Amino acid sequence: MNLLKVEHKNQRVLTTEQLALGYGASERNINDNFNNHKDRFIEGKHYFLLQGNKLRCFKNYPDNIGVACNRAPSLYLWTERGALRHAKILDTDKAWEVYEMLEETYYREVIEINPGAEWRKKTNLIISKICKGLNNYRTPKDDIYNALEERAKCKLKTRLNNLKVRALSQGMHQCKVNQLNNLDVIDNDPKLKEIYIAIVKEKAIKHGIRLNDY
Template structure:
């Protein structure tokens, strides 16, 4: 992803909705929907600036090569903290990766210092405070990425692998055990699976646990008592 065209408002580096959408791999409508659904979390001057009237026209003239304001009555400009809230709402790998890039390469700490600083001490304090905020945000990003739930494709893979493993344990889909006790075996498997991963349903597994989930499924075998029940069912088929 290319670094967006640098723009500032009131001495603060910002991104337009269009720039943010491109960076996060989504569209303007999704960004607007996220904002409208969580307006109570956003504070003007902290997370965004809203330009209207003459302020909008002045901004359009200043960045005429990057932004067109001819057909809009208002324009939202997103600060670093505003971009963080949008990444949190989208909660996709692409959005988090893009946010980390924006922090490192766009919302640069050097450009956030008071200009000109009132004193070297104030400048250093501002730099340290900003650095702490970045570390806290990155820590939150790492935590959220590590706890994101498996996506739909990963859920489908887990379900298919589980079905295959259980049917194999039953002796195949044509076996008498499959016909008689497959529901019981499936239920037992999923109970063991959810207990092991400490989740209410398999779709709640973190992405970081996806490979472990597949390994659990491949290594799973019925408990001794259930295996004996399976063998008993299938032996009836052989006797018949």
């Protein structure tokens, strides 16, 4: 099943047309099921309803060209939870089979971060995106470092101090020593780097950060 990737509010979504096609149902069937079970759907959690200026902005975005009919007065976009609700209502083998595929390959995109030279750039971009989404530029970083210390059974502050002492003893200028940080500590330990990258990837998935953001 080859689906056009649609995103809204930094998460993967499906149009009613895509959902109906995948589940082997008609769009009317999907709409009727929604209208008959509205109490089981929460806007912003199971779906987004775009109308007026929001719909115009969505249609005009280059990546969304062709996603919705130009004359459509409204557009429903279904989140992963919304797709699950519809699968439960339809309760057909086809719907469940397709939902499992969507869950594994569409809604959850695997994020690859090579531990080579680009790992700092990619992890920093992901963390910045998470911070921006939460409007909090400190806590997400602290959470990641705390998780790293817990999993690796280490103290980054101690390791950083040791790294600075070694750097000074090897003749590094004081101003450069002062610029050393936790990422330099992580870079010097392949196992630590592996754990750090894994944690950042987990956070990216949790907060809906997509590969194509980069």
